Amino acid sequence: xxxxxxxxxxxxxxxxxxxxxxxxxxxxxxxxxxxxxxxxxxxxxxxxxxxxxxxxxxxxxxxxxxxxxxxxxxxxxxxxxxxxxxxxxxxxxxxxxxxxxxxxxxxxxxxxxxxxxxxxxxxxxxxxxxxxxxxxxxxxxxxxxxxxxxxxxxxxxxxxxxxxxxxxxxxxxxxxxxxxxxxxxxxxxxxxxxxxxxxxxxxxxxxxxxxxxxxxxxxxxxxxxxxxxxxxxxxxxxxxxxxxxxxxxxxxxxxxxxxxxxxxxxxxxxxxxxxxxxxxxxxxxxxxxxxxxxxxxxxxxxxxxxxxxxxxxxxxxxxxxxxxxxxxxxxxxxxxxxxxxxxxxxxxxxxxxxxxxxxxxxxxxxxxxxxxxxxxxxxxxxxxxxxxxxxxxxxxxxxxxxxxxxxxxxxxxxxxxxxxxxxxxxxxxxxxxxxxxxxxxxxxxxxxxxxxxxxxxxxxxxxxxxxxxxxxxxxxxxxxxxxxxxxxxxxxxxxxxxxxxxx
Numbered sequence: 046x047x048x049x050x051x052x053x054x055x056x057x058x059x060x061x062x063x064x065x066x067x068x069x070x071x072x073x074x075x076x077x078x079x080x081x082x083x084x085x086x087x088x089x090x091x092x093x094x095x096x097x098x099x100x101x102x103x104x105x106x107x108x109x110x111x112x113x114x115x116x117x118x119x120x121x122x123x124x125x126x127x128x129x130x131x132x133x134x135x136x137x138x139x140x141x142x143x144x145x146x147x148x149x150x151x152x153x154x155x156x157x158x159x160x161x162x163x164x165x166x167x168x169x170x171x172x173x174x175x176x177x178x179x180x181x182x183x184x185x186x187x188x189x190x191x192x193x194x195x196x197x198x199x200x201x202x203x204x205x206x207x208x209x210x211x212x213x214x215x216x217x218x219x220x221x222x223x224x225x226x227x228x229x230x231x232x233x234x235x236x237x238x239x240x241x242x243x244x245x246x247x248x249x250x251x252x253x254x255x256x257x258x259x260x261x262x263x264x265x266x267x268x269x270x271x272x273x274x275x276x277x278x279x280x281x282x283x284x285x286x287x288x289x290x291x292x293x294x295x296x297x298x299x300x301x302x303x304x305x306x307x308x309x310x311x312x313x314x315x316x317x318x319x320x321x322x323x324x325x326x327x328x329x330x331x332x333x334x335x336x337x338x339x340x341x342x343x344x345x346x347x348x349x350x351x352x353x354x355x356x357x358x359x360x361x362x363x364x365x366x367x368x369x370x371x372x373x374x375x376x377x378x379x380x381x382x383x384x385x386x387x388x389x390x391x392x393x394x395x396x397x398x399x400x401x402x403x404x405x406x407x408x409x410x411x412x413x414x415x416x417x418x419x420x421x422x423x424x425x426x427x428x429x430x431x432x433x434x435x436x437x438x439x440x441x442x443x444x445x446x447x448x449x450x451x452x453x454x455x456x457x458x459x460x461x462x463x464x465x466x467x468x469x470x471x472x473x474x475x476x477x478x479x480x481x482x483x484x485x486x487x488x489x490x491x492x493x494x495x496x497x498x499x500x501x502x503x504x505x506x507x508x509x510x511x512x513x514x515x516x517x518x519x520x521x522x523x524x525x526x527x528x529x530x531x532x533x534x535x536x537x538x539x540x541x542x543x544x545x546x547x548x
Contacts (some may be wrong), residue, residue, distance in 0.1 A: 062308050066263045069272075069281045070223035070300060075238055076215045076510050077190070077254040078121045084189055084213035085112030085155065092252050096206040104211035106150035111350050118213040119354065120364060121245040121333040122162050122187050124214055127365050128243045129182055131166025135361070137186075138353040143344045148192030157218075158187035158345050162354065168219075168239070169373060170232050175387070180232050181220040190214050209253075215246070221260070221281060224269075226300040230293040233257055238372050241399045256291040260284045261303045263311070281309075283317040287324050287331055299324035303331045375400055383412025392420055398434050399424075405441030410448045418448055422465055439469045446475040455479060456486050459531050486532050490541070493525070493533050497541045500524045508546065515548045 083090060086101035103110040126133050138160040141153040163185035170178045183425045192210040196203045217236065222231050237248035237255055248255045262282035272280040286362050287303060290296045302324075307317050322331040370378070372394050379390040379400075393403045393416060406413040423444060427437060447465055456464060456479055467478050500521055503507055511517040521542045526533055542548075 058534060062305075063312050065266050066304070066308050067266055067269055068225055068300070068304055069221050069262045069264055069269060069284075070225075070229050071221035071260040071284075072217075072219045072223065072229060072232065073260070074217040074233065075190075075256050075258070076217060076236075076240055076248075078118050078187075078213035078215055079132040079244060079246050080115060080121060080213060082115055082117070083185065083211040084115055084118050086211055088211065090212050092254075094208055096208065096367060097206075099208040100210065100528065104150075104207060106152065112348075114351065114354065115213065116540075117521045118187060119162065119356065121213075122185060122215055123361055123364050124243055124368070125217075125240065125245045126163035126166060126185055127368055128239050128245075128371060129163075129166035129168060129185070129217075131182055131185065131306055132164030133356075133361050134162055134164055135358060136160065136353055136355050137162040139187075139348045139351045141348050142188075146194075147203070148194050148207065148210065150192075150207065150210065152189065155348055155351070156188035157518065158365060160353070161186035162229050166447065168232060168235055170228065170235050171276060171391070178222070178224075178228060180222045183218045183220050185215050185217050188214050188216055194446075207384075211526070219274075221262075221278075221284075224440060226297040229259065229300055230297050233296060235372075238395065242369055242371055242375075244369075250291045250293075253291055256289050257296060259287045259290055259296055259300060261287065261300055261307070262317070263304055263307050268411050280497045283319050285317065285319065285331075286321045288321055288334060290324065295326055298326065298329060299331060302329055307330065330452065363548050369397075372397075379403075379412075383407055383416065385412060385416050388494075389413075389416045392424075396434070402434055402437075402441045406445045406448065408445065410445055411452050413446070414452060415448050418444055418465075422462070426469060438472060439465070443475055444469050450475060450479060454486055454534060457531065457533075457535055459526075460484050460486065484532065490537055493529070494541055495522070496525050496528050496533065497538065497545055501545055511546050512548070518542055518546055518548055521546070 047484035077090075078084070080092060083104065085103070086103045088101040091099060101110075102113055123133055137157055139155050140158045142156045142158070144155045145152055161184045163182075165184070168180045168182060170180055172178060178207045192205055192207040194203055194205055198204055221231070223232055233255075237246075237250075240246040240255075241248050246255060250256065255453070262284035264280065264282040265378065268280040268282070272278065285303060285307070287299050290299060303322070310317060318336070320336050321334045324331050324336045338423045376390045376394045377459075379385050379393060380387065383390075385393070392399075394400045403416065403419050406419055423437065423439070427434065432438075444465075447456075448460050450464070451458060451461050459507040460479075464475050464478050464484060466476050467473055469484075483495055504521075504524075507517070507520060511521065520539050522535070525538045525542070528536065
């Protein structure tokens with residue numbers, strides 16, 4: 046396990062307020078389940094298809110069409126619960142949540158209110174400097190997504206695309222354990238990281254595959270501790286929900302502006318109205334969408350077309366046995382096995398694909414050197430070229446060859462960068478590059494010594510300066526490296542220069 050200190054939440058003082066206030070935040074994250082078919086139909090979930098082309102009769106709400114549960118969606122929900130160290134409920138049930146939107150043709154959403162498939166779990170959120178917060182998961186339930194209303198194709202009409210209708214979502218509901226906008230963003234990123242490792246959601250926020258409803262309230266210092274002791278939500282202040290946030294940057298901005306709005310109302314003697322709000326990033330403000338509905342407003346009742354969902358413990362155990370190594374465990378292993386710093390291990394494990402790439406590079410190599418080349422050279426070049434790791438022109442095997450060439454003193458670090466550039470741009474083997482381009486490092490001490498002697502003999506004035514100020518010996522090292530085309534072993538050059546100058 047990672048060596049982390051659980052940092053007790055501290056009051057968040059809002060600048061400009063008359064009093065001290067604490068933020069209290071809970072998130073409902075909607076994660077699209079990574080399956081090829083929808084929750085209750087065989088229609089495709091492919092993103093970017095022609096409007097209304099991925100729609101089965103049951104998705105369109107046609108009379109007499111009955112839902113049939115997709116076992117793959119259930120397995121992915123269980124897998125997610127296990128990855129979040131949550132209780133898996135062997136019996137769950139689906140309910141109808143009734144409301145009327147143009148893009149919800151059935152007139153209701155099939156969801157799980159009373160008996161969710163996953164119970165309480167947790168997410169460990171690292172906050173930097175070895176500190177972490179534990180955010181409790183209240184529940185995870187399966188539900189259908191709605192369609193999409195399109196308002197910008199015609200000035201007089203709106204259009205409806207039902208491709209998303211019926212797509213399986215996991216709604217991951219946290220406890221109100223998050224105490225600041227930065228923690229909320231870190232929580233969403235950590236949750237997305239875990240889901241990607243598990244393969245249960247691709248976490249693409251731009252496509253809407255991961256989005257969050259953010260519940261924000263403010264309370265006076267000490268009230269949160271009262272809630273922790275009593276579990277009485279009345280201590281936390283009236284919350285407002287900000288809907289459909291699909292950017293961590295916007296989540297942070299929305300929380301900040303909503304907290305200031307609530308504080309201004311309370312300090313003027315007003316009361317917060319529980320409601321659903323939207324965040325406008327252009328105006329950096331939240332605005333009222335509708336009054337906050339309660340469960341009874343949706344007229345929930347058990348779905349008459351679906352029997353309770355019963356799963357066997359043996360099936361859950363099989364899924365548990367197939368879980369991959371999760372981010373926290375992988376990071377701890379990278380630190381232990383490869384001697385990496387906490388920062389480097391965090392960077393390399395942030396994405397499961399990056400972590401797998403690094404492990405290929407590090408196989409049989411110096412772990413720290415491999416990490417340096419992946420993080421600084423490869424990631425830097427990919428960012429410059431606007432490419433992802435899966436688009437890398439140079440393979441992990443070839444970067445591993447470069448690392449091995451450096452470690453064996455076949456090439457210097459400077460020459461290695463030239464080798465990397467050729468391999469990256471020309472798709473060539475590093476070993477072949479070094480051989481055919483004559484880039485192998487000079488390790489013959491006799492040849493290096495001759496170059497050192499020549500440079501010293503030609504620069505007597507510089508010799509006297511270096512003897513008076515040893516820091517100037519670096520000039521000789523540079524001249525020797527230049528004379529040998531950068532191929533001399535730097536360690537040997539430094540040693541010989543120091544010996545020859547009597548330093």
